[in-house]
Amino acid sequence: MRVRLLVGTLLVALLMLGVGGVAAVRIQQNVAADAQERLFAQANRIAQVIDRIDTEGGQLSRRQRNLIDEWRRIANYEYLEVGYLTPTGLRITTDNPQILPNVGKLDADRAVQIVKVDGEDVNVAIRIVDNSGQEIVIAIGSRAGVVDRELFNRPMVVATIVGLLAAIGLSLLVSQQLGKRIDALSDAAGAVAGGDFSARVEIGGADEVAKLARSFNDMAAELADAQRRERDFLMSVGHDLRTPLTTIRGYAEALDAGRVDEERMPRVASVLHAQTQRLARLIEDLMLLSRLEAREFSMRYEAVDLTAHVAEAVEVLASKAEPLDISVQPDLAQLPVGETDPDRISQIVGNLFDNALRYSPEGGTVRVSLRAANHNTVIISVADNGPGIDPEDLPHVFERLYVAQRYQAVRPEGSGLGLAIVAQLVDALGGTVNVESELGKGTTVHVTLPWQAG
Numbered sequence: 001m002r003v004r005l006l007v008g009t010l011l012v013a014l015l016m017l018g019v020g021g022v023a024a025v026r027i028q029q030n031v032a033a034d035a036q037e038r039l040f041a042q043a044n045r046i047a048q049v050i051d052r053i054d055t056e057g058g059q060l061s062r063r064q065r066n067l068i069d070e071w072r073r074i075a076n077y078e079y080l081e082v083g084y085l086t087p088t089g090l091r092i093t094t095d096n097p098q099i100l101p102n103v104g105k106l107d108a109d110r111a112v113q114i115v116k117v118d119g120e121d122v123n124v125a126i127r128i129v130d131n132s133g134q135e136i137v138i139a140i141g142s143r144a145g146v147v148d149r150e151l152f153n154r155p156m157v158v159a160t161i162v163g164l165l166a167a168i169g170l171s172l173l174v175s176q177q178l179g180k181r182i183d184a185l186s187d188a189a190g191a192v193a194g195g196d197f198s199a200r201v202e203i204g205g206a207d208e209v210a211k212l213a214r215s216f217n218d219m220a221a222e223l224a225d226a227q228r229r230e231r232d233f234l235m236s237v238g239h240d241l242r243t244p245l246t247t248i249r250g251y252a253e254a255l256d257a258g259r260v261d262e263e264r265m266p267r268v269a270s271v272l273h274a275q276t277q278r279l280a281r282l283i284e285d286l287m288l289l290s291r292l293e294a295r296e297f298s299m300r301y302e303a304v305d306l307t308a309h310v311a312e313a314v315e316v317l318a319s320k321a322e323p324l325d326i327s328v329q330p331d332l333a334q335l336p337v338g339e340t341d342p343d344r345i346s347q348i349v350g351n352l353f354d355n356a357l358r359y360s361p362e363g364g365t366v367r368v369s370l371r372a373a374n375h376n377t378v379i380i381s382v383a384d385n386g387p388g389i390d391p392e393d394l395p396h397v398f399e400r401l402y403v404a405q406r407y408q409a410v411r412p413e414g415s416g417l418g419l420a421i422v423a424q425l426v427d428a429l430g431g432t433v434n435v436e437s438e439l440g441k442g443t444t445v446h447v448t449l450p451w452q453a454g
Contacts, residue, residue, distance in 0.1 A: 014164075032123065035142065036112045039125035043140045044110075046071060046080075047127040050136060064136075065093070079122065079141030084134055099124050099141040106137065115141070181209045185216060197224035241282065244275035285417040288347075289400065292424035299341045299428065306340065306378065306451070307332050307370060313346050314368050317353045326360050331369040335378060336453035344425050345380075351418035352382035352445050359386035359443065378451040383444035389437035397435050398423040422447070 049071075050064055065082075072080045081100045083092035092100050099122060102115040109128040114121050124141040184201050191199035197220055203213035251268050254260050260268050291297045311332055318328040349368070356366045367383040389397060400420045422445070426433045431449035 036123050036125060039123055039140050039142055040110065040112060040127070042077075043125040043127040043138050046140070047129045047136075047138050050138065051129045051131055077140055078143060079117075079124070079139070081139045081141075083137045083139075085128070085137060090137060100137070100139050103139065117141070178209065181213070185209075185213060188216060188220070192220055192223065197227055241279065244278045247275045248272060248279075282417075285421065289417050289421050289424065292421060292428070295428075297428075300343065301339045301341055303337050304340050304342050304345070305337050306335050306345070309342055309345060310349055310368070310370050310380065313349045314353070317350060317357075320354075321357055321366060324357065324360075325362050326357060327365045329365055329367045331367065333369075333371045335370070335372055335451070338451045338453045340449070340451070341429065344429060348422050348425050348447060349380065349382070351422045352380075352447070355418045355445075356382050356384035356386070356443070360384040361386060372451070373448065376450060376452055378449050380447045380449070381444055383442060385442040388439040388441055389435070389443055390439060391437075394435060394437060398433070419445075 046068070049067065068080065068082050071077075079099045081092065081094040081097045083090050083094065083097075083100055085091075085106070090100065090106065094100070098117050099115055102117070103113055103124060103126060106126065106128065109130075111126045113124045113126065115124050116122070120143060122141045122143055124139055127138045129136045129138065181203050184203065188199040188201045199220060200217050201213040203210050251260070251272055255268065311330060314328060314330045314332075321328050353366065353368065360366055364385045367381075369379075369381045369383075371379055371381075373379050398419050400417055423433055426447055426449070429449055431447060433445065433447050435443060435445050437443040
């Protein structure tokens with residue numbers, strides 16, 4: 001990564017320097033072209049004036065020479081030289097000429113050239129005027145607009161070298177700093193992959209790497225919490241399995257040793273039956289929850305009279321409440337027939353009812369209600385008047401075994417998976433579930449489900 005960052009930075013730096021070099025060349029060309037254009041315009045004006053005065057005997061007239069001298073004095077040209085073309089070549093009339101002797105071939109009536117004067121470049125604009133058959137050559141020269149390439153290119157080379165060195169230094173610094181942070185993340189990720197969920201990354205700042213580090217820490221914390229919950233779950237399941245198994249083994253050993261007389265036999269049979277039912281219920285709940293969490297189950301939607309369906313489920317469940325002296329109060333609104341999975345509805349109502357029954361005191365009440373929240377939503381609520389749930393426990397009530405572990409002293413029986421199963425079933429049906437509870441007054445679980453009459 002460091003190498004890629006360094007190479008990328010250098011490529012960007014070289015690209016910028018290349019663009020700068022092209023721009024510098026264009027600037028030189030534009031400056032020279034502008035200066036040459038101005039010189040040629042001046043040469044053209046002089047040519048127009050000279051052309052109005054006839055030559056004398058094939059040579060410049062005195063008036064023409066005086067006019068040129070006056071123009072040279074007023075305009076203060078660096079170079080203003082005049083000559084005329086003869087069959088044998090260019091004849092220069094200016095004293096001590098410096099630019100005309102150095103010009104190249106004159107094969108057009110206007111030209112722009114760069115000539116050397118004392119080793120320096122001079123822009124020269126040349127205009128040839130045909131005056132009464134005599135071709136007069138006017139040349140104006142100036143160093144303005146000629147960029148000294150050596151003076152211009154030296155700073156460019158220095159700037160290029162400095163820019164490259166700065167880019168290399170900056171990229172090395174950035175890659176080193178970024179590399180340290182990425183290495184810290186990589187080491188922590190390796191630790192988590194190895195099972196150390198306590199690994200954290202301490203990276204400050206507000207950039208993307210810092211945000212990634214915070215997200216990683218949050219993920220590691222979630223994994224650590226999930227591991228803790230899984231460990232607690234396995235320990236609790238192990239305890240719940242061991243308790244009935246211990247009872248069954250004890251009675252089995254007693255039966256095998258012949259220590260159970262005929263009078264106690266019905267009681268022993270009843271205990272064995274109850275404990276095997278408890279084991280079967282726990283195993284069934286574990287298997288169901290496993291399938292639900294893995295989404296390895298199917299939904300079977302059909303037209304359902306939800307009011308009648310819930311009423312039937314409550315009637316069956318009410319038989320469990322009678323031996324405990326707990327009354328059941330249904331409050332079911334008449335809803336139009338709609339589509340849902342009736343088996344999943346029965347599982348939801350059954351688990352909520354069992355949970356409410358488990359925590360209701362003797363002589364208590366379990367209320368089951370059904371109502372329409374709006375034209376496409378229904379709410380199933382199951383309430384008890386048990387001990388209630390501590391506010392700090394409410395966010396965790398749908399976690400596996402959480403309520404059973406926290407409130408085992410109230411009701412030791414049950415798998416502790418009922419509410420977790422409800423949460424998974426409701427989610428599969430596209431609904432939501434929430435709980436309201438007050439210590440000493442009871443708990444109400446509300447299940448909100450989509451409902452489309454039809």
